[in-house]
Amino acid sequence: MEKLFLAADLGGTNLRMAAVDSVGTIVSRNRMSTPSDGKQEDIVSAILSVIAEFRRELAGKFDLAAFGAAMPAIVNSQAGIILRSPNLPELNDLDFEARFTRELGIPVVLENDANAAAVGERWKGAAKGVRNSIHVTLGTGVGGGIIIDGTLVRGIDGTAGEIGHIAVEPEGYPCGCGSQGCVEQYASATAIVRIAKELMPLHPETELHSSLELTPLDVFEAGMKGDRLSLEVFRVSGTYLGIALGGLVNVLNPEAIVIGGGVAAGWDLFIEPLQSEILRRAFQHPGERVKLMRSELGDDAGILGAAFLASQKIKA
Amino acid sequence: MEKLFLAADLGGTNLRMAAVDSVGTIVSRNRMSTPSDGKQEDIVSAILSVIAEFRRELAGKFDLAAFGAAMPAIVNSQAGIILRSPNLPELNDLDFEARFTRELGIPVVLENDANAAAVGERWKGAAKGVRNSIHVTLGTGVGGGIIIDGTLVRGIDGTAGEIGHIAVEPEGYPCGCGSQGCVEQYASATAIVRIAKELMPLHPETELHSSLELTPLDVFEAGMKGDRLSLEVFRVSGTYLGIALGGLVNVLNPEAIVIGGGVAAGWDLFIEPLQSEILRRAFQHPGERVKLMRSELGDDAGILGAAFLASQKIKA
Numbered sequence: 001m002e003k004l005f006l007a008a009d010l011g012g013t014n015l016r017m018a019a020v021d022s023v024g025t026i027v028s029r030n031r032m033s034t035p036s037d038g039k040q041e042d043i044v045s046a047i048l049s050v051i052a053e054f055r056r057e058l059a060g061k062f063d064l065a066a067f068g069a070a071m072p073a074i075v076n077s078q079a080g081i082i083l084r085s086p087n088l089p090e091l092n093d094l095d096f097e098a099r100f101t102r103e104l105g106i107p108v109v110l111e112n113d114a115n116a117a118a119v120g121e122r123w124k125g126a127a128k129g130v131r132n133s134i135h136v137t138l139g140t141g142v143g144g145g146i147i148i149d150g151t152l153v154r155g156i157d158g159t160a161g162e163i164g165h166i167a168v169e170p171e172g173y174p175c176g177c178g179s180q181g182c183v184e185q186y187a188s189a190t191a192i193v194r195i196a197k198e199l200m201p202l203h204p205e206t207e208l209h210s211s212l213e214l215t216p217l218d219v220f221e222a223g224m225k226g227d228r229l230s231l232e233v234f235r236v237s238g239t240y241l242g243i244a245l246g247g248l249v250n251v252l253n254p255e256a257i258v259i260g261g262g263v264a265a266g267w268d269l270f271i272e273p274l275q276s277e278i279l280r281r282a283f284q285h286p287g288e289r290v291k292l293m294r295s296e297l298g299d300d301a302g303i304l305g306a307a308f309l310a311s312q313k314i315k316a
Numbered sequence: 317m318e319k320l321f322l323a324a325d326l327g328g329t330n331l332r333m334a335a336v337d338s339v340g341t342i343v344s345r346n347r348m349s350t351p352s353d354g355k356q357e358d359i360v361s362a363i364l365s366v367i368a369e370f371r372r373e374l375a376g377k378f379d380l381a382a383f384g385a386a387m388p389a390i391v392n393s394q395a396g397i398i399l400r401s402p403n404l405p406e407l408n409d410l411d412f413e414a415r416f417t418r419e420l421g422i423p424v425v426l427e428n429d430a431n432a433a434a435v436g437e438r439w440k441g442a443a444k445g446v447r448n449s450i451h452v453t454l455g456t457g458v459g460g461g462i463i464i465d466g467t468l469v470r471g472i473d474g475t476a477g478e479i480g481h482i483a484v485e486p487e488g489y490p491c492g493c494g495s496q497g498c499v500e501q502y503a504s505a506t507a508i509v510r511i512a513k514e515l516m517p518l519h520p521e522t523e524l525h526s527s528l529e530l531t532p533l534d535v536f537e538a539g540m541k542g543d544r545l546s547l548e549v550f551r552v553s554g555t556y557l558g559i560a561l562g563g564l565v566n567v568l569n570p571e572a573i574v575i576g577g578g579v580a581a582g583w584d585l586f587i588e589p590l591q592s593e594i595l596r597r598a599f600q601h602p603g604e605r606v607k608l609m610r611s612e613l614g615d616d617a618g619i620l621g622a623a624f625l626a627s628q629k630i631k632a
Contacts, residue, residue, distance in 0.1 A: 074599060083601055132472050146567065148464055155569020156448050159602050166563035167597055169486060170556075179562070179597045240486075246495070247482035247560075248567070251462065253471020281483055281495045283390060285399055286475050 003065040003314075004058065006051060007307035009113065009299075010034070010043075010071040012087030016299070017050045019058060020307035024124040026300070028057060040090045048103055066107040067100060068310030070116035070302040072143070077158030080110045086176065107313040111152075113137070113302045115161045117260055117295070118145025119152050120305030125296035126258045133256040134248055135295075136163060136241070138263035142184040146252065152309075164188070166244040186240035189216040189263050196233045203229035220266045231269065238270030242277020249282040249290050260295025267294055319381040319630075320374065322367060323623035325429065325615075326350070326359075326387040328403030332615070333366045335374060336623035340440040342616070344373060356406045364419055382423040383416060384626030386432030386618040388459070393474030396426045402492065423629040427468075429453070429618045431477045433576055433611070434461025435468050436621030441612035442574045449572040450564055451611075452479060452557070454579035458500040462568065468625075480504070482560040502556035505532040505579050512549045519545035536582045547585065554586030558593025565598040565606050576611025583610055 004027055009016040012034060019028045030050050035042040047069075055064060073085035080097020100108040111119075118135030121127045127135070131150050137143035142164030146153040153160045164184035165177050172181025173194075185191050196208055196219050206229035207222050208214060223230030245257060259267070271292065279287045295301055320343055325332040328350060335344040346366050351358040363385075371380060389401035396413020416424040427435075434443075434451030443449045447466050453459035458480030462469040469476045480500035481493050488497025489510075501507050512524055512535050522545035523538050524530060539546030561573060575583070587608065595603045611617055 074601065076601070084599075144567070148469055149467070151465070153464055153568065155602065156571040157569055157601060157605060159599065160567060160569035162566040162599060165566040165597075165599065167559050168483070170484060170559055177599060243483050243486055244563075247563075250478040250481040251460070251476060251564070252469065253473055253476035255472040281481075283400075283475065283478060283481065283493060285390065285392070285473060286471065289473060 001061070001063045004062040005307040005310040006054060006064055006067040007303045007310060008047060008067070008069040009302045009306070010047070010069055010088075012072070015046055015050065016303060017054070018303050018307070019054050019062070019064065020304065022311055024304055024307070026303075027062070028054060030054065034088065038090050040094060043088065043091060044099065047100075051104065064106065066109070066310035066314050067104055068109045068111065068116070068306030068308070068313070069096065070111050070113040070306040072113045072141070074159055074162070075110050075112050077109070077111050077115070077154050079158070080108065082110070083159065107310070109306070109309045109313045111306060111309055112143070112145075112161060114143025115145040115152055115154070116305030116309065117143070117301035118147055118161070118258070118305065119308050120297055120301035120303070121258050121260070121295055122147055122150070123308045124304050125301060126293040127256055130256045132252065132254045133258060134163070134245065134252065134254050135258045135260070136245070137261040138187055138189070138259060139261035140189055142188050143261070148252070163244060163248065166247065168240045168243040183240055183244040187237045187263070192216045192219055192233055192237055192263065192266075195236055196229065199229055199232060203232070206230070216263060216266070220269060223266070223269045234266055234269035235273045238273030239277045241270070242274045243281055245274070246278045246281025246287070249278060249286045253286045254290055256291045256293050258293045258295055260298070260301055264294055317377070317379045320378040321623040321626040322370060322380055322383040323619045323626060324363060324383070324385040325618045325622070326363070326385055326404075328388070331362060331366065332619060333370070334619050334623065335370050335378070335380065336620065338627055340620055340623070342619075343378070344370060346370065350404065354406050356410060359404065359407060360415065363416075367420065380422065382425070382626035382630050383420060384425045384427065384432070384622030384624070384629070385412065386427050386429040386622040388429045388457070390475050390478070391426050391428050393425070393427050393431070393470050395474070396424065398426070399475065423626070425622070425625045425629045427622060427625055428459070428461075428477060430459025431461040431468055431470070432621030432625065433459070433617035434463055434477070434574070434621065435624050436613055436617035436619070437574050437576070437611055438463055438466070439624045440620050441617060442609040443572055446572045448568065448570045449574060450479070450561065450568065450570050451574045451576065452561070453577040454503055454505070454575060455577040456505055458504050459577070464568070479560060479564065482563065484556045484559040499556055499560040503553045503579070508532045508535055508549055508553055508579065511552055512545060515545055515548060519548070522546070532579060532582070536585060539582070539585045550582055550585035551589045554589030555593045557586070558590045559597055561590070562594045562597025562603070565594060565602050569602045570606055572607045572609050574609045574611055576614070576617055580610055
């Protein structure tokens, strides 16, 4: 019977799940709102109920062989434990792998969502065939995943990949992580709105003044129409991201940097300052060598990466 | 016949060479001044003459099976080509591997000296048995080498490991690499002397005032006697190094950071600010996890690493 792999993207708003075959085709999908009553057990039950539906739907036709989950949290992926989940703090310290292995009777793997996205893009997206790459997810925060010699870098406890928390301004804006001046404070969706508001007094001509609830999309759309404040915001963001990535290019000499997440929609406005800052910061050879690419899988990068990691788990 | 591996540390001042056995014992050593007439051929000939001496000495007893060379340069270690050698610019663009393979008739491997030191410390030094580590060489410049899952990270062209060129102060001191604010400008031997001179006007009490030709050792020795300027210099250096390493701890989640090079002699003066800055910058779990260690092999780290890489070359 053909093997399928269950994969989940466990966000603060939605639980998105899929059953994926061994070559990366999504055979079935499901989603539900993440229970928001703050109870760990309710989230676990919600995940189990979606998996039960997959089992009913696919039983007899496919063997659901392993389960991979990606989530926006600091996870010990070696042990399968959630260390710190800022969006769903009720999941802090959950021994995810042990719990779901016990419930499901199949191998389970847990990974940070940006790390999973890096794996997904290498498997089925922009980084196919690339052996050394850096994946950047520009969303509410800035996530990352590092692929070296074709393998996700997990580090000694599996917390590796947090490129959003490289300091680019030593005494810069305070970060939720406890440090300050992290690149997340300059290149995330949240940062784009904050920087726009900070720079507004210098740009009385901006059309953004009128916005009550400013979104990154507003800043992007105004920028595409030539709004000078909005262009400056993306220039600042791209430049700071370039400082962090230029350093990583020197350290890792990657073939490609893949950029995904919601803010990647602003590609046309940040790619030039980003590229020129990488060239300014990195040594000539690795700086000219690295290709900047846009994510191809969008929201499915994490799910496909989780499915791939699940498929690896039964091989290991 | 027992195999030995020729290893070289090709510095701007001295060519240090050794014949090393398969378990890392140095069987024989040799050194000579690096020819300084600016002619590439004279350096190549000097290396070949030292190797000829080893062959005379060891012939009939050992099989000299491969040659590994470490040098303070940006090298394409995949292709074995010297890209940019700041200290010996006459070696720029030398196809080292092809040339020495032809001359010697044995496999040849070329590596950056800090990368080789990382390999050496993992083989026979402080990082023995450590699977994920960052090696930092604090010398005239700041070099580095990254070990992931027991293997040196070389990147797509073999230029990886340049942690000295992570920007820690975006508009900071200009760096020879073309960027500015690189950690090399704050934590190298050169930087320690520069920072001491910059801060002197603020410290009329310092005993360093009288020094004509200030060296990093002067600053260290004064600091050990409680000189406030000297303590401040090492605090600044350690802090900036901590900004760079804190970011790398978030990205790589290493088990250990090994610090070598001449400036490592100042360990007692910079280790506290370095450690506390890493804890401030890195996430809690990886920050508390990583062990700071002092290099155990000193000047032999690069030579032993080059020998190890040579031994790997005949296995590959």
